[in-house]
Amino acid sequence: MIRDPENESMPRERLERLQLERLRAKVGEVYERVPFYRRTLKEKGVTPDDIQSLADLRKLPFTSKLDFRDNYPFGLMAVPMEQVVRIHSSSGTTGKPIIAPYTRHDVDTWAEIMARTLTSAGTTENDVLQNAYGYGLFTGGLGFHHGAELLGATVIPTSTGNTKRQILMIQDLGTTVITCTPSYAITLHEAAREMGVDLRDTTLRLGIHGAEPWSEKMREDIEDRLGIIAINVYGLTEVIGPGVSVECPYKCGMHIWEDHFLAEVINPETGEQLPYGEEGELVITTLTKEAQPVIRFRTRDIISLNPEPCDCGRTMVRMSRLTGRSDDMLIVRGVNVFPSQIESVLLEVEGVEPHYLIVVDRQHAFKTDELEIWVEVSDEVFSDEMGKMENLEKRLRSEMDSVLGIAARIKLVEPRTIARTEGKAKRVVDRSEL
Amino acid sequence: MRLKQVSVFVENEPGRLEAILEVLEGAKISIRALSVSDTAEFGIVRMILDKPEEGLQALRQAEFTTRVDWMLSAQIPDVPGGLLNSVAKPMAKAGINIKYFYAYIGHAGEDKAMVVLKTNDIEKAEEILKSLSVD
Known part of the structure; x- marks a missing residue:
């Protein structure tokens, strides 16, 4: 199902005309209203009039996460506070939270984009949608909530946590669609199993998962364990929240809503634009956002873009599955591995302190053949029985395998083994450094 | 009779058992019984100590992973x-x-x-x- 065929299936020529028109207007707007953009454009010697074609996009300066921090809280805002109706925020990787203000129009646009997103994933007005993304400052909860209401589905705003109640709701209220992070989907399965409930026997038929990197193997696991179709969704607080892109039922990449978000892929080292199909860092320019538009935002997410028309009928470009952040990516036997994925597994296996070290044999830059993960054994998980310790090791190994998509060696170590550093811990070391 | 056993997690590396014994010696604690169970990577050292609570405290202070059973x-x-x-x-x-x-x-x-x-x-x-x- 396509909610808005006129826009979602627009011929690419017409789409590009629309994008250029919107880009020019937006660049003019931020140049006039946001001192930060006026300064960065001037530094590059660019004025809004220099944007004559979409190819001129590359003349514009990038905006980074650091720029959000440096201009905290309202330095990137393009409207007076009277026009802002809501503010979301995310924890941000650099210490200060990322502030995301929305005008009335932004909130409405977001709901429409989310209704589109949910429809693309396969949700209809007849569905009962249980929204287990966190409600509050995080964009996930309210983003999905308003989209689902606009679509006309029945929303159960369970938010995160209270897993037993989530399962009770699924059973008793006839939930057909669950929206949550992929790791929470696995948690639901495990809790259900402990309660003697097989989620495959419930009305649940569809899961829409995002907000953290996950692998194709994890999708298979979720689909198998919950008896659902699992759809990948993508978004960023800096851009709008969830709903930047989503898969269609063909599951062959996430369609980016290009009438609202202009996407490019760059070489993260040089900043040079890369052609379609090549893997690099995703950069997004918002075309319709009012309260806080962003020009050439460096997402740090590594993906590739595919502009081929999709069997679903949409013309919007598809981005590949996202595996993590450009700043800490490793390539192990050709598979991209991110410390964030490893962290999510450790957090899931109860009691394991997320103190870990990834040991690689990095003779060829960031490529390695062996992945070894050292995990500190805390008092909570330590057992005097060897069988239990071996089970812990086995469980970590199989969860890592599922999440990373490749096998990793797990080594249980004493707390003293992994050096504590001030601030951000060093997570990856070369074997030669040990 | 019930007895408290103190277990310690150790990596299977030279000097680790020595490190445990040094902590116990320093705290003037005597070992009444000892058993080590190990894999190629790590071991579990199980001990009956004459003063189990004091021994446990000393080992924890030395940042060992421990438990009592x-x-x-x-x-x-x-x-x-x-x-x-x-x-x-x-x-x-x-x-x-x-x-x-x-x-x-x-x-x-x-x-x-x-x-x-x-x-x-x-x-x-x-x-x-x-x-x-x-x-």
């Missing part, structure tokens, strides 16, 4: 079949699984040997040992 001790006749008839047979008969056990330097007479054992049912195992007067 209740164990049972048995004084068995130091004769062929002693362990078999006083512990192994009666436990098996009662359906109790002995998870592991090891020898213990107790203060028994010359004709007795001592073991500490961990089972899946400490209450029932304790009763059996009492009924056989080997507790």
